C-alpha cells in the first residue's frame with residue numbers, strides 16, 4: 001500500500017471532526033513529501049534534531065507538531081515554527097515554552113501530557129499534579145503558551161478493554177477540567193490520543209487528534 005492509500009484508509013475510518021497528525025519520525029523527507037502531496041499538512045516529530053533537518057527541506061505550510069519528550073534547552077530552537085507541543089510534561093517545560101514564545105511573540109499550543117498507562121513512565125502528569133498546575137499562578141499568567149488540551153498514551157497491551165478504559169478516563173478528566181477551568185475558552189479543545197494500534201478505540205472514546213506513524217509510513221526507514 002502507498003502512503004496516499006494508507007492516509008485515505010485511515011481517513012475513511014475516522015469522522016471528519018478528528019484531525020490526523022502524520023508521525024514522520026524515522027522517515028525521510030521523501031516520505032513526508034509523498035504524504036504532503038496526498039494533502040496531509042499536520043506532521044508530528046519526536047526529536048528536535050530530526051524536525052530541524054526536515055523542516056528546512058519541506059514546504060512552509062506544513063503544520064509541525066512536537067510529540068516526544070522535550071528538553072527545556074531545546075525549546076528555543078523549535079518555538080519559532082512549532083504549532084503544537086503534545087508532550088508538555090512538567091511545569092518547568094511549560095515555563096520555558098512561555099518564555100521562548102514570549103521572545104518570539106508567538107502563540108504556542110501546549111497539550112498537557114497525562115500519564116494514563118499502567119506502565120511506569122518518567123513522563124506525564126498524574127491527574128492530581130495536572131490539577132495542581134491548573135490551579136497555580138503559573139498557569140493563569142500564561143500569555144504566549146496556551147493550554148489547548150490534553151494528551152495521553154494507553155498501555156501497550158493486546159487487551160482492548162484496558163486501552164479503552166484508559167482513554168475513557170482521559171476523556172472524563174478532559175471534560176472535568178474543561179468545565180472547571182476553561183468553560184469559556186474555545187482553545188482548550190483537544191484530546192490527543194490514539195496511535196496506529198489503537199486509534200479506532202481512541203476515536204470511539206472521544207479523541208480529537210490522533211497521532212499515527214507506522215500505519216501511514218510503514219516501519220522505520222533509519
Ligand SMILES: *Cc1c(COP(=O)(O)O)cnc(C)c1O
Nearest residue numbers: 023046067195196211212213214
Ligand atoms: C511514535 C509515536 C506515535 C506514533 O506511533 P505509531 O504506533 O507508529 O503510530 C504517536 N505518539 C507518540 C508520542 C509517538 O512517540
